[in-house]
Amino acid sequence: MKKKIYPIIALSFAIMMSACSGKKASEPSSVEKEETEKATREETEKETEEETEKEEASDAKDLIVPGYALGEIPAIPAVEINGLGIFENPAAKITMDKTEALSSVPGITVTPVKLENDQIYRGNSVMQLGEGGAGQMSSDGLTVQTDGNGAGQYVDAERGLTIQRNTDGSGQYVDEQKGITLQVNSDGTGQYSDDGQGITLQVSEGGNGIFTDTKKEITMMVSDDSTSYTQGSIDIDVKSDGSGSYYNSETGLSIKNNGQGKAVISLGNDEKTVDAKPLEKPTKLPKLSMVPAVPRLEANSLLITLDSGVLFDVDKYDIRPDAEKILNDLATVLKEAGITAFQIDGHTDSMDTDEHNQVLSENRANSVKSYLASQGVTAEITTHGYGESRPVATNDTAEGRQQNRRVEIIVPTA
Numbered sequence: 352m353k354k355k356i357y358p359i360i361a362l363s364f365a366i367m368m369s370a371c372s373g374k375k376a377s378e379p380s381s382v383e384k385e386e387t388e389k390a391t392r393e394e395t396e397k398e399t400e401e402e403t404e405k406e407e408a409s410d411a412k413d414l415i416v417p418g419y420a421l422g423e424i425p426a427i428p429a430v431e432i433n434g435l436g437i438f439e440n441p442a443a444k445i446t447m448d449k450t451e452a453l454s455s456v457p458g459i460t461v462t463p464v465k466l467e468n469d470q471i472y473r474g475n476s477v478m479q480l481g482e483g484g485a486g487q488m489s490s491d492g493l494t495v496q497t498d499g500n501g502a503g504q505y506v507d508a509e510r511g512l513t514i515q516r517n518t519d520g521s522g523q524y525v526d527e528q529k530g531i532t533l534q535v536n537s538d539g540t541g542q543y544s545d546d547g548q549g550i551t552l553q554v555s556e557g558g559n560g561i562f563t564d565t566k567k568e569i570t571m572m573v574s575d576d577s578t579s580y581t582q583g584s585i586d587i588d589v590k591s592d593g594s595g596s597y598y599n600s601e602t603g604l605s606i607k608n609n610g611q612g613k614a615v616i617s618l619g620n621d622e623k624t625v626d627a628k629p630l631e632k633p634t635k636l637p638k639l640s641m642v643p644a645v646p647r648l649e650a651n652s653l654l655i656t657l658d659s660g661v662l663f664d665v666d667k668y669d670i671r672p673d674a675e676k677i678l679n680d681l682a683t684v685l686k687e688a689g690i691t692a693f694q695i696d697g698h699t700d701s702m703d704t705d706e707h708n709q710v711l712s713e714n715r716a717n718s719v720k721s722y723l724a725s726q727g728v729t730a731e732i733t734t735h736g737y738g739e740s741r742p743v744a745t746n747d748t749a750e751g752r753q754q755n756r757r758v759e760i761i762v763p764t765a
Contacts, residue, residue, distance in 0.1 A: 414604065414616045414623060416597065422614035422625035424597040424606050427580040427587055427634045430562045430571060432543065432552060501644030520641030539638025558635025571636070578633030593629025652763050655681070659699075659715065659756040666703075668714035670722050678719065681760075682726035692731040694761040695719050700752035701739040712736035719758050 415421050488495045497503035498518070505514040511527025517537075524533040530546030544551045549565035562571040570581045580587045584601035594610030605617040614627035662674045670678065685693070697712030697719075713736030720732045744751035 413602075414618055414621070416599075416604070416606070422606060422608075422616055422627040424587065424589075424595055424608055424614075424627075424630060426631060427571070427578055427589060429634055430552070430636055432550070432637060432639070495645060497645050503645045505645045514642060514645055516642040516645060522642040524642050533639065533642065535639040535642060539641075541639050543639055552636065552639070554636045554639060558637070560636045562636055571634075573633065573636050578635075580634075589630050589633045591633060593631075595630045652761050655760040655762065657719070657758040657760070658753070659758055660753060662719070662758060663715060666711065668711060668718050670718055675722075678722050679726055682723050682728050685723070685728050685730065685762075690730050690762055692733075692763065695732060695734045696759045696761065697734070697736045698741055698743075698755060698757050698759065699739050700755040701742070701746040702752065705738060709736055709738035712738045715758055719760075 416423065416425055419425055487497070492508035494506045494508075495503070497505075500518065502516050502518045504516075505512070507513075511525070513523070513525040515524075516522040519537040521535055521537040523535075524531070526532075530544075532544045533541070535541035535543075538556070540555050542551070542553045549563075549567075551563045552560070553562075554560040557575065559573045559575065561573075563569065568581075568583045572579045575591070577588060577590045580589075584599055586598045586600070587595070589595040590610065592610050593608070595608050597606040598604070603618055606614055607617075608614045608627050608630055610629045612626060612628070614625055616623045616625065657677070661677065662670055664671060695716045697714070697716035699708040699712050701708070703711075713734070716734040716736055720734050723732070739746070739755070742751075742755045743757075744754040746752050746755060
């Protein structure tokens with residue numbers, strides 16, 4: 352019986368020892384525990400650092416002006432004034448050189464006209480020109496006075512355009528249709544406003560003054576010591592010593608540069624001091640453009656009017672001897688001006704029959720053509736006789752009939 356019990360006891364003891372031995376083998380040693388705990392701490396610290404860096408980066412992003420470095424204040428943009436939009440009418444073909452030459456002949460009247468479909472549209476035009484292109488012209492609300500060098504006065508009542516210009520380019524420009532006003536001195540100081548664009552500029556000596564742009568919500572004030580700039584919610588001030596400030600009322604971000612290498616950034620309760628370069632010198636306002644020169648006259652032809660009473664005897668078409676000097680001088684000017692083609696028209700009053708007046712007007716036009724050709728005018732000349740059909744004044748008075756008895760030379764300027 353005893354021999355059978357021993358093996359069972361031995362087997363049980365072996366199983367117990369094996370179980371105890373396996374349990375001890377699965378438990379980590381103290382060294383392993385320390386390494387595990389260290390790795391856990393490092394991982395936690397790393398995650399904490401990353402979170403801190405993210406938070407700091409987020410905070411730093413709030414403390415900068417978009418597109419600029421931390422503590423950097425944007426430069427104040429320069430003011431730019433576009434051209435006044437002043438353009439001469441492309442249909443204005445008369446040049447001062449040509450009108451000056453033609454008007455230098457005594458005994459004739461030079462008038463800018465518009466020629467369409469063989470009809471002359473002259474309005475109530477009068478032109479008087481002197482030496483060097485100086486003179487004056489008036490026609491249906493248009494008044495021009497010029498010295499021939501761009502200075503003078505131009506008033507177009509219909510358009511509401513006024514130009515007053517001195518020789519040095521100073522003066523005044525007003526365009527009521529566009530809402531533009533310019534008053535400028537010879538040194539570029541003065542004031543400018545454009546109602547359509549919402550722009551005003553007042554500039555004094557040294558580029559100081561005030562600029563506003565209501566459409567872009569911009570206000571800029573410049574003095575000797577500082578420049579202040581506002582656009583919407585943003586205010587920028589720059590001093591001449593390199594200090595300045597930036598403030599955005601929408602975000603609450605404030606940057607103050609002391610001009611000595613430091614800037615203080617504030618946002619709510621947060622405040623941070625960083626290195627920062629002194630600000631650049633304040634921006635100055637631009638000088639104003641000079642007043643444009645008096646523009647050309649709106650015409651496509653020149654009308655030279657010759658009094659028939661000066662050229663011809665009553666009911667005759669032969670050139671009077673004492674009228675030859677006028678035509679001689681006119682021929683010289685036409686040649687020197689390089690006129691290559693023009694038209695001569697004859698006109699009469701209504702004191703005779705239509706048939707008689709028609710023939711008389713044709714003969715007078717041809718007589719002037721023949722005389723100019725005899726003086727060396729080689730231009731292509733066409734003639735027309737209109738009799739009494741195109742009066743420029745009443746035939747009921749002697750004065751009116753005298754105006755209707757005329758020879759007209761039409762010189763295209765295109």
